[in-house]
Amino acid sequence: MKVHEYQAREIFRDHGLPVPLDRVAATPEEAEAAARELGGAVVVKAQVLVGGRGKAGGVKLAADPEEARRKATDILGMDIKGITVERVLVAPAVDIASEAYAGIVIDRASRRPVMMVSAAGGVDIEEVARSTPEKIQRVGIDPRYGLLNHQATALGFALFDDLKLVRQAADLFRRLHAAFLDVDASLAEINPLVVSEDGELLAIDAKLNLDDNALFRHPDLEKLRDPSDEDPAETEAREKGLSYVKLDGNIGCIVNGAGLAMATMDLIKYYGAEPANFLDIGGSSNPEKVVNAMRIVLSDPNVEAILFNIFGGITRCDDVANGIVEALGRLEVDVPIVIRLTGTNEEEALRILEGVGLPATKSMDDVVQRAIEMADRKAAPETAR
Amino acid sequence: MSVFIDESTRLVVQGITGRDGSFHARQMLEYGTRVVAGVVPGKGGQTFDDAVPIFHTVAEAVAETGATASVIYVPPAFAVDAVYEAADAGIELIVTITEGIPVLDMTRVMPYVQERGARVLGPNCPGLISPGKSKIGILPGQICTPGPVGVVSRSGTLTYEVIHHLTGDGVGQSTCVGIGGDPIIGTSFIDCLEAFEADPETEAVVMIGEIGGTDEQEAARHVESAMTKPVVGFIAGQTAPPGRRMGHAGAIISGSEGTAAEKIEAFRESGIAVARRPADLVGLVREALG
Numbered sequence: 015m016k017v018h019e020y021q022a023r024e025i026f027r028d029h030g031l032p033v034p035l036d037r038v039a040a041t042p043e044e045a046e047a048a049a050r051e052l053g054g055a056v057v058v059k060a061q062v063l064v065g066g067r068g069k070a071g072g073v074k075l076a077a078d079p080e081e082a083r084r085k086a087t088d089i090l091g092m093d094i095k096g097i098t099v100e101r102v103l104v105a106p107a108v109d110i111a112s113e114a115y116a117g118i119v120i121d122r123a124s125r126r127p128v129m130m131v132s133a134a135g136g137v138d139i140e141e142v143a144r145s146t147p148e149k150i151q152r153v154g155i156d157p158r159y160g161l162l163n164h165q166a167t168a169l170g171f172a173l174f175d176d177l178k179l180v181r182q183a184a185d186l187f188r189r190l191h192a193a194f195l196d197v198d199a200s201l202a203e204i205n206p207l208v209v210s211e212d213g214e215l216l217a218i219d220a221k222l223n224l225d226d227n228a229l230f231r232h233p234d235l236e237k238l239r240d241p242s243d244e245d246p247a248e249t250e251a252r253e254k255g256l257s258y259v260k261l262d263g264n265i266g267c268i269v270n271g272a273g274l275a276m277a278t279m280d281l282i283k284y285y286g287a288e289p290a291n292f293l294d295i296g297g298s299s300n301p302e303k304v305v306n307a308m309r310i311v312l313s314d315p316n317v318e319a320i321l322f323n324i325f326g327g328i329t330r331c332d333d334v335a336n337g338i339v340e341a342l343g344r345l346e347v348d349v350p351i352v353i354r355l356t357g358t359n360e361e362e363a364l365r366i367l368e369g370v371g372l373p374a375t376k377s378m379d380d381v382v383q384r385a386i387e388m389a390d391r392k393a394a395p396e397t398a399r
Numbered sequence: 400m401s402v403f404i405d406e407s408t409r410l411v412v413q414g415i416t417g418r419d420g421s422f423h424a425r426q427m428l429e430y431g432t433r434v435v436a437g438v439v440p441g442k443g444g445q446t447f448d449d450a451v452p453i454f455h456t457v458a459e460a461v462a463e464t465g466a467t468a469s470v471i472y473v474p475p476a477f478a479v480d481a482v483y484e485a486a487d488a489g490i491e492l493i494v495t496i497t498e499g500i501p502v503l504d505m506t507r508v509m510p511y512v513q514e515r516g517a518r519v520l521g522p523n524c525p526g527l528i529s530p531g532k533s534k535i536g537i538l539p540g541q542i543c544t545p546g547p548v549g550v551v552s553r554s555g556t557l558t559y560e561v562i563h564h565l566t567g568d569g570v571g572q573s574t575c576v577g578i579g580g581d582p583i584i585g586t587s588f589i590d591c592l593e594a595f596e597a598d599p600e601t602e603a604v605v606m607i608g609e610i611g612g613t614d615e616q617e618a619a620r621h622v623e624s625a626m627t628k629p630v631v632g633f634i635a636g637q638t639a640p641p642g643r644r645m646g647h648a649g650a651i652i653s654g655s656e657g658t659a660a661e662k663i664e665a666f667r668e669s670g671i672a673v674a675r676r677p678a679d680l681v682g683l684v685r686e687a688l689g
Contacts, residue, residue, distance in 0.1 A: 120502055120503075120506070120582060120583065122582050122583060122612045122613070122614065122649070123612075123613065123614070123617065125505070125506055125509050125583050126506050127503075127506065140654040140655065140656075144655075156510070157503070157506040157507045157510070158507070158510060195503065198501055198502075198503055200502060200582075225501055225502045225503065226644075226648065227475065227499045227500060227501045227502060227648060228501035228502070228503065228504075230475070230476060230499075231476070231501075257644075257645070257646040259640070259643050259644075259645060261638070261640065269556075270556055271554065271555045271556030271557060271646075272554065272580060272609075272645055272646025272647045272650055273552070273553065273554020273555065273556065273557030273558070273580070273607070273609055273635050273647070273650075274554065274555075274556040274557040274559075274560055274635075275645070275646060276557075276609060276610070276635035276636040276638075276639055276645055276646075276650070277557050277560070277633075277635040277677055279636075279638040279639070280635060280636070280637045280638050280659075281676060281677075282638070283637065283638045284675060284676060288638075289638055292639070292643075292645050292646070294646040297537075297555075325556040325559045325560055325563070326539070327525070327537060327538065327539045327555065327556060327559055328419070328422075328423075328537055329556075356563070357539060357542070357559065358539065378560065378677065378678070379676065379678055
């Protein structure tokens with residue numbers, strides 16, 4: 015789960031990181047008042063959960079409260095990568111002497127958190143990692159002992175020569191690590207980490223992604239979730255225990271298992287069409303889940319055919335078949351449905367489906383090709399029937 | 400031979416009376432797995448299905464039954480403690496089926512387990528099966544048949560799909576291992592490849608990867624430098640958008656890292672034939688077996 019910059023700043027500040035005070039504004043008037051309260055020049059920043067907002071014009075400097083209001087007027091309501099800006103952050107403008115980067119991620123290969131710093135801050139760190147990896151210093155953090163003092167100090171020396179700054183940076187890195195652990199983050203990032211003209215070390219941006227698996231022990235953080243970050247259908251799916259990702263194609267997919275669901279999408283592409291979604295109904299297969307899955311896939315107006323690809327293991331094919339029959343009774347289904355079922359209780363499932371006149375296949379390739387055919391026919395109704 | 404498990408493997412089921420634990424304990428018993436004990440704190444002294452003694456702790460189960468492997472069907476909030484407990488009891492193979500264990504918990508438990516010389520498979524995995532000998536986890540036994548092909552995969556049902564094609568075409572399996580879909584897992588592709596290379600019964604390997612991370616790329620380099628047996632592969636997620644978690648916690652393209660395209664390229668560069676469809680793997684395996 016991603017959290018907004020203003021939320022991450024508050025969490026970082028709570029852990030003693032040097033994040034300048036700020037205000038959040040939802041209207042130009044609030045932005046003006048915030049700038050007045052903070053005093054002096056401010057920066058007005060769009061609060062959206064996508065990267066690249068600076069390039070999109072979502073971050074502006076303002077010399078005074080009046081200008082802050084005008085900049086907020088420009089930014090609020092702006093569309094950044096399909097997301098409408100509903101809030102801006104107003105923070106004191108900082109005279110920057112130098113910009114660095116500091117972040118912690120989970121390194122999958124070494125199975126531990128890794129802290130990374132770079133003197134090339136303020137820019138896309140992934141680009142730095144790609145083009146000049148030598149400009150990034152990394153240190154693996156042993157989860158049993160945490161970030162050791164000497165490691166933090168060495169990272170400080172990687173950024174600064176001045177001993178006072180090195181010590182300040184080392185302290186900052188330890189606090190960032192503490193915040194990372196406290197909230198069960200999967201990523202914590204300060205970019206840029208700046209030294210001001212006054213020689214002060216400041217975190218003037220904050221980025222935090224949380225581990226979805228750990229949210230059960232952080233009910234307070236779950237409340238930070240921004241529903242506008244998700245398609246409403248994705249929110250409904252999550253609440254119903256389904257994994258759903260909306261895509262741009264016209265073939266709706268309902269599959270059990272994430273790997274098989276991805277492979278089904280790929281097979282749709284292989285046969286020349288585009289999947290409308292990723293949807294994993296998960297392991298256990300009560301019929302209600304299938305009804306919910308159908309409702310969610312049908313809510314996408316681009317869908318012109320729905321395919322089921324079920325490989326029964328823990329999932330019982332007859333449960334899925336019963337769910338399909340129930341969904342047909344309860345939902346208005348105006349697109350063709352094609353079904354592949356194999357594995358646990360498949361004979362029973364085929365009998366249930368035959369009873370309502372729905373044929374099913376045992377082959378994944380067949381079901382994908384038939385779904386594409388049906389969608390094509392639906393798109394060109396004169397050739398149908 | 401087979402890898403990690405065989406007919407002598409003695410299994411304890413942690414969480415044997417739960418919904419999933421009881422269902423799969425029965426399936427494993429039916430398959431012929433030597434399920435020697437169950438563990439449920441508070442239910443020690445009872446017997447599961449008149450066949451399997453239940454203990455309060457894994458340590459008791461090991462002392463009484465000589466269990467060497469465990470399988471964990473415990474809810475995510477308690478699952479990581481079940482791993483610690485199994486490692487402390489001297490279990491050698493800890494198969495963790497549970498999905499949803501916090502990633503930082505996995506970073507902490509892994510060094511603990513390794514210090515005790517144990518292996519974790521998973522979490523968020525379907526387990527493993529050596530057809531005709533033993534199965535641990537949730538893989539459906541009836542789709543497998545004994546033979547010369549090792550299968551290793553990050554997925555569950557996609558693995559079943561591939562095994563189904565292999566068996567349907569008369570190509571049997573030595574062992575099929577589901578390593579799990581989480582970002583941090585106890586047993587990697589490379590661990591499995593090494594085991595298959597050393598297993599005299601395995602003649603070729605099918606490796607099924609997906610988007611997210613760089614495990615497949617590292618595995619490809621390993622295949623090139625250290626494997627004499629042929630490996631064929633498949634990667635799921637060519638149509639997955641970046642930045643979105645595709646079901647599995649580990650199946651996410653971060654920035655530009657972890658795409659299917661880069662993994663397929665890494666496979667090809669290392670001499671691993673890559674199937675475009677799951678169904679095409681059978682032909683590649685047949686070619687590899689010669």
